[in-house]
Amino acid sequence: MIALEVSNLVKKYGDFEAIKNISFEVRQGEIFGLIGPNGAGKTTTLRTISTLIQITSGYIKVYGYDVKKEGSHVRKIISYLPEDAGAYRNLTGKEYLEFVAKFFTKDKNSLKKMTDKGIEIANLNERINAKIDTYSKGMMRKLLIARAMMTEPKLAILDEPSSGLDVINAREVRKIIKESVNNGKAVLLSSHNMLEVEYMCDRIALINSGKIVEVGTPKELKEKYQAPNIEDVFIEVIK
Numbered sequence: 001m002i003a004l005e006v007s008n009l010v011k012k013y014g015d016f017e018a019i020k021n022i023s024f025e026v027r028q029g030e031i032f033g034l035i036g037p038n039g040a041g042k043t044t045t046l047r048t049i050s051t052l053i054q055i056t057s058g059y060i061k062v063y064g065y066d067v068k069k070e071g072s073h074v075r076k077i078i079s080y081l082p083e084d085a086g087a088y089r090n091l092t093g094k095e096y097l098e099f100v101a102k103f104f105t106k107d108k109n110s111l112k113k114m115t116d117k118g119i120e121i122a123n124l125n126e127r128i129n130a131k132i133d134t135y136s137k138g139m140m141r142k143l144l145i146a147r148a149m150m151t152e153p154k155l156a157i158l159d160e161p162s163s164g165l166d167v168i169n170a171r172e173v174r175k176i177i178k179e180s181v182n183n184g185k186a187v188l189l190s191s192h193n194m195l196e197v198e199y200m201c202d203r204i205a206l207i208n209s210g211k212i213v214e215v216g217t218p219k220e221l222k223e224k225y226q227a228p229n230i231e232d233v234f235i236e237v238i239k
């Protein structure tokens, strides 16, 4: 089953065409990476899929639901983690997770289950009961990853999931993301970290100046460009 279908997507900001007719698919059970230089259009693409900004032309379907016509349904089955997301600083981490969980369920048991899952993913130990105000950048990011993943979205859309995390925490976050697709879900992420992409993604699309210039598995792309790693593929492609 196709988790995400992006077809002939165009997004203009005024006269400026930020996304120039891109198409790609993400399959169920797949981690798909969107890779590209600053300003390539990654965030714009993720925001259109997340129903946050309007499409100029083309269409996007999430598990068959049209983002434009069935946005409210799409929002129920996705989770979007923005690159620069924040949380309510006056709440504790646990209170924040509870607050978010209440948007997804009113049932007490499932509310507790969802919050407990978030606490487990965040893995902040006793600091989950401290005010978010006192969190480091890395702790905040882990809390936000937990928020995005605790609802078990059918499609998680993660903008630079491990940005600002040290090696240990970044590894932990990658593990969480990898495990989340095991039961037939899908993840679309953007990243500047080529090692991360190579390790995590089943397939990647390279995007440059609003166009997709390559799609494939890391192995296929390395072979095609006779490159030892994805960083070298990337340099070769955008040259």
Ligand SMILES: Nc1ncnc2c1ncn2[C@@H]1O[C@H](COP(=O)(O)OP(=O)(O)OP(=O)(O)O)[C@@H](O)[C@H]1O
Pocket: 013, 016, 018, 036, 037, 038, 039, 040, 041, 042, 043, 044, 045
């Ligand atoms: N609200 C906006 N109004 C006008 N132009 C915008 C707006 N948002 C983004 N852009 C432009 O669209 C292009 C794509 O931006 P986008 O943020 O999608 O890139 P990106 O690949 O996510 O970049 P980065 O890696 O730096 O986060 C850029 O040229 C950017 O300046």
